[in-house]
Amino acid sequence: MATDTSTQDDSAGVEIPPIVGKLLSNRRILIGLAILLPIVLVAILGETIAPYDPTATHVVDRYAGPGGKFLLGTDHLGRDLLSRVILGGRTSLLLGFGATALALVLGVPIGLTAGYAKGRVDEVLMRIMDIIMSVPTLLLGLLILVVLPSSIINVVLAIGVVYAPRIARVTRSATLSVSEEEYVMAAKARGESSPYILFREILPNVTGPIVVEGSVRVGYAIMIGTSLSFLGLGAGPPNPDWGFMISVAREHIYQTPWFLIWPSLALLLTVMATNLIGDGLRDVLDPRETGDHQ
Amino acid sequence: MNYLYLVKRTAIAFLSIVVVASVVFGVTTLLPGSAANIVLGTEATEQTIQQVNKDLGLNRPLHVQYVDFVGGVFTGDFGESLISGQPVSELIWPRLLRTLQLATVAMLISIVTAIPLGIIAAAKRNTILDHVVTSGSYIGLSIPSFVSATLLLMFLTSPPLELFPKGGYVPISQGVIPWLHHLLLPAIAMNTIILAYVLRQTRSSMVETLESDYIRTARLKGVAERNVLFKHGLRNGLLPTVTVLALNFGWMMGSVVIIEQIFAFPGMGELIVQAIENRNLTVIQAGILVPTIAFILANFAADIVYTMLDPRISLGDQ
Numbered sequence: 001m002a003t004d005t006s007t008q009d010d011s012a013g014v015e016i017p018p019i020v021g022k023l024l025s026n027r028r029i030l031i032g033l034a035i036l037l038p039i040v041l042v043a044i045l046g047e048t049i050a051p052y053d054p055t056a057t058h059v060v061d062r063y064a065g066p067g068g069k070f071l072l073g074t075d076h077l078g079r080d081l082l083s084r085v086i087l088g089g090r091t092s093l094l095l096g097f098g099a100t101a102l103a104l105v106l107g108v109p110i111g112l113t114a115g116y117a118k119g120r121v122d123e124v125l126m127r128i129m130d131i132i133m134s135v136p137t138l139l140l141g142l143l144i145l146v147v148l149p150s151s152i153i154n155v156v157l158a159i160g161v162v163y164a165p166r167i168a169r170v171t172r173s174a175t176l177s178v179s180e181e182e183y184v185m186a187a188k189a190r191g192e193s194s195p196y197i198l199f200r201e202i203l204p205n206v207t208g209p210i211v212v213e214g215s216v217r218v219g220y221a222i223m224i225g226t227s228l229s230f231l232g233l234g235a236g237p238p239n240p241d242w243g244f245m246i247s248v249a250r251e252h253i254y255q256t257p258w259f260l261i262w263p264s265l266a267l268l269l270t271v272m273a274t275n276l277i278g279d280g281l282r283d284v285l286d287p288r289e290t291g292d293h294q
Numbered sequence: 295m296n297y298l299y300l301v302k303r304t305a306i307a308f309l310s311i312v313v314v315a316s317v318v319f320g321v322t323t324l325l326p327g328s329a330a331n332i333v334l335g336t337e338a339t340e341q342t343i344q345q346v347n348k349d350l351g352l353n354r355p356l357h358v359q360y361v362d363f364v365g366g367v368f369t370g371d372f373g374e375s376l377i378s379g380q381p382v383s384e385l386i387w388p389r390l391l392r393t394l395q396l397a398t399v400a401m402l403i404s405i406v407t408a409i410p411l412g413i414i415a416a417a418k419r420n421t422i423l424d425h426v427v428t429s430g431s432y433i434g435l436s437i438p439s440f441v442s443a444t445l446l447l448m449f450l451t452s453p454p455l456e457l458f459p460k461g462g463y464v465p466i467s468q469g470v471i472p473w474l475h476h477l478l479l480p481a482i483a484m485n486t487i488i489l490a491y492v493l494r495q496t497r498s499s500m501v502e503t504l505e506s507d508y509i510r511t512a513r514l515k516g517v518a519e520r521n522v523l524f525k526h527g528l529r530n531g532l533l534p535t536v537t538v539l540a541l542n543f544g545w546m547m548g549s550v551v552i553i554e555q556i557f558a559f560p561g562m563g564e565l566i567v568q569a570i571e572n573r574n575l576t577v578i579q580a581g582i583l584v585p586t587i588a589f590i591l592a593n594f595a596a597d598i599v600y601t602m603l604d605p606r607i608s609l610g611d612q
Binding site: 127128130131133134135136137138139140142143144146147219223226227230231233243246247250253254257260264267268269271272275276 | 306309310313314318321322432433435436437438439440441444445448452544545546547548549551552555556566567570578581582585586589590593
């Protein structure tokens with residue numbers, strides 16, 4: 001009981017600075033951020049730094065190579081590839097981060113509830129999560145998008161639903177151990193409501209594994225999102241993302257390989273950066289997960 | 295062998311299939327007008343919707359449709375293709391077999407390449423070799439299969455380096471070499487992520503095993519390094535890798551949708567994409583259910599094999 005006040009301070013998240021320092025001294029996180037931040041920045045700035053209107057066609061300059069008037073060349077309609085990669089990135093990143101955010105919003109409360117309630121509730125919730133996870137991710141995404149009209153929002157929805165069970169599972173197992181801690185018992189004894197205990201006492205103490213899982217999911221979400229776009233079920237023509245660009249570029253590889261190479265490279269770098277950050281976060285926040293690095 | 299566990303695990307597998315079938319049924323039939331909308335797309339009018347509902351038997355009471363659908367799933371009856379009128383199971387069966395061949399070859403490739411590489415990286419930890427293998431695995435892990443497939447297709451199937459056919463499938467009855475020649479490139483493309491994943495898993499569990507006390511003891515006893523690595527290390531280091539391989543079967547069943555499309559491989563994945571384009575509802579339902587059921591059964595089999603190997607495993611705790 002004596003620890004009660006101090007853990008309350010913890011849950012207010014005061015002790016952030018030392019963790020930030022620790023995170024920034026991790027090599028993987030640093031490399032990941034060095035790749036990801038410029039990509040995010042460019043995607044946010046979008047139109048303001050794109051040299052051309054991404055939809056403007058320059059018929060005379062179709063299939064132009066890199067260099068010259070168009071830094072990265074042009075596509076089959078003579079549109080500037082640099083501008084298109086910049087704006088395509090906006091959609092791809094939005095898919096990745098939006099879907100992960102949704103998965104967290106759906107998965108964390110389920111995991112907290114299951115881990116804290118235990119018994120029947122836990123069993124039922126986790127079985128449902130297992131069953132959702134037994135549908136291969138891309139197929140579940142396809143199923144949702146076959147029924148819903150394809151738009152960015154629906155792609156985010158589909159991927160969010162696909163990844164929520166994984167977040168729930170990680171949250172649950174972290175909650176299971178935390179819910180036996182003294183401060184949780186104390187809160188219970190004080191007569192705090194269950195939502196208070198879940199979100200104010202337990203959640204701040206299970207953020208490590210959740211952040212790690214969430215950061216790993218961003219990369220996968222971008223991959224699934226672009227894969228769905230590649231199949232023509234994602235964000236369509238008005239806001240083409242990298243997946244859609246690559247699927248169009250495939251038909252023109254013999255005229256200009258650059259059309260294919262640039263969005264592929266952007267996609268590869270983005271996913272690699274999120275993977276590096278995810279691994280780095282795991283090293284720092286959840287070290288028992290890897291056999292390596294202590 | 296614990297019979298209670300066996301019964302419980304069987305019940306769970308059975309229940310999973312029922313629930314997944316119900317969800318697919320629910321999503322594609324219960325949503326207002328959705329089945330008809332899937333079939334008709336944007337050109338749906340009140341009249342055509344009614345006609346389609348009648349053709350699909352959607353004007354029957356819901357519980358009749360439901361029992362009919364879920365029962366059909368267990369007897370392998372998925373109805374008839376809305377386009378050709380052929381039974382869906384006849385359409386799916388040969389394609390499922392081809393896709394399984396592709397998945398098996400892909401799985402074998404990742405076993406014979408990723409596991410040895412992972413072991414070598416773990417044994418030569420923090421050397422240049424380890425760094426090269428580890429960074430390579432990062433790139434592999436970050437390439438979506440549609441990108442690796444497109445790049446492989448671009449570089450390895452046309453004139454300067456025309457090593458592989460552009461796609462298609464040749465049955466094994468026409469010779470193992472042409473069969474494998476057609477399967478190899480899609481299998482590799484499908485595999486980049488899994489390969490990298492298995493490699494990292496093998497490496498990290500081997501690193502952990504090699505640092506354990508009994509390995510240290512074996513070394514102190516003077517057991518030859520090769521024997522330490524392959525006899526003592528491998529046996530324990532590989533268990534987590536086997537789990538990863540089983541789980542990746544589900545990932546493969548998803549990525550075949552993309553790979554088969556790119557390599558014009560006549561399997562399940564290509565069928566699903568075709569069905570979505572044609573709005574062929576019954577084939578879409580089966581196309582999503584069959585790989586999912588295969589995955590549920592694969593996990594079921596893996597769990598049973600595990601209990602036989604390790605009788606301590608019980609259901610409930612993770």
